[in-house]
Amino acid sequence: MNGSVAYVVTALGCLVGVAGVVIAVVALRRSRTGRRPQAPGDPFRDRDADALRGDPRRLRPGDIVEVRGVSYAVRGSVRLDEGGWSWSEHLLDDAAGGRRWLSVEEDPDLELVLWTAEPSATLAPGAPTVDFDGRRFASHESGSARFTATGTTGLDPAGTMRYHDYRSPDGARLSFEAYGNAGWEVARGELLHRAEVMVYPQGDPGKVD
Numbered sequence: 001m002n003g004s005v006a007y008v009v010t011a012l013g014c015l016v017g018v019a020g021v022v023i024a025v026v027a028l029r030r031s032r033t034g035r036r037p038q039a040p041g042d043p044f045r046d047r048d049a050d051a052l053r054g055d056p057r058r059l060r061p062g063d064i065v066e067v068r069g070v071s072y073a074v075r076g077s078v079r080l081d082e083g084g085w086s087w088s089e090h091l092l093d094d095a096a097g098g099r100r101w102l103s104v105e106e107d108p109d110l111e112l113v114l115w116t117a118e119p120s121a122t123l124a125p126g127a128p129t130v131d132f133d134g135r136r137f138a139s140h141e142s143g144s145a146r147f148t149a150t151g152t153t154g155l156d157p158a159g160t161m162r163y164h165d166y167r168s169p170d171g172a173r174l175s176f177e178a179y180g181n182a183g184w185e186v187a188r189g190e191l192l193h194r195a196e197v198m199v200y201p202q203g204d205p206g207k208v209d
Contacts, residue, residue, distance in 0.1 A: 053197065056197055063200065067197055076091045079148050082143055091152065116188050117186070124176070138166060138168070160180065162177070173191065175189055
């Protein structure tokens with residue numbers, strides 16, 4: 001009887017040891033992916049600003065957004081996910097037909113960036129620094145993500161994309177994005193203050209895409 005008990009205890013010890021090794025290997029593999037962990041929600045989120053100025057996190061096609069006094073219609077929205085980390089990009093169209101992109105991300109603070117496409121740029125990402133429009137931009141982050149698109153964006157309803165983001169010392173942004181098998185598209189970005197953005201939802205305020 002004592003021998004049987006000792007055998008069971010030994011077997012259980014081996015199983016626990018194997019489980020510990022498996023957990024350690026999985027954790028090591030995850031640490032090598034280079035993906036950012038999902039940011040927690042901001043406990044100090046300014047809900048008063050959301051109530052007064054609208055919530056950019058809830059933007060969707062058909063809404064109106066005012067940026068620095070200019071009104072835009074949201075033509076389409078792109079939701080991106082990279083290993084659990086998600087953010088959104090919205091195609092804006094003004095009354096004169098001008099188009100910009102607005103990115104909305106929590107890191108964990110809300111970050112709003114207004115992007116202007118630079119179709120004539122002949123740059124390519126990859127170098128530690130890139131010179132453009134009189135500024136030197138340093139590589140900030142790069143990766144790939146899955147996306148889903150709604151409304152009018154010029155993209156497939158779903159797919160994958162690659163990105164490489166750069167920043168200058170004065171806070172300007174430079175982004176390279178490639179959707180599907182398309183080549184790199186270059187855009188210059190301006191970081192917005194929360195007070196510079198006003199959202200006017202046009203649909204059901206309880207629905208989130």
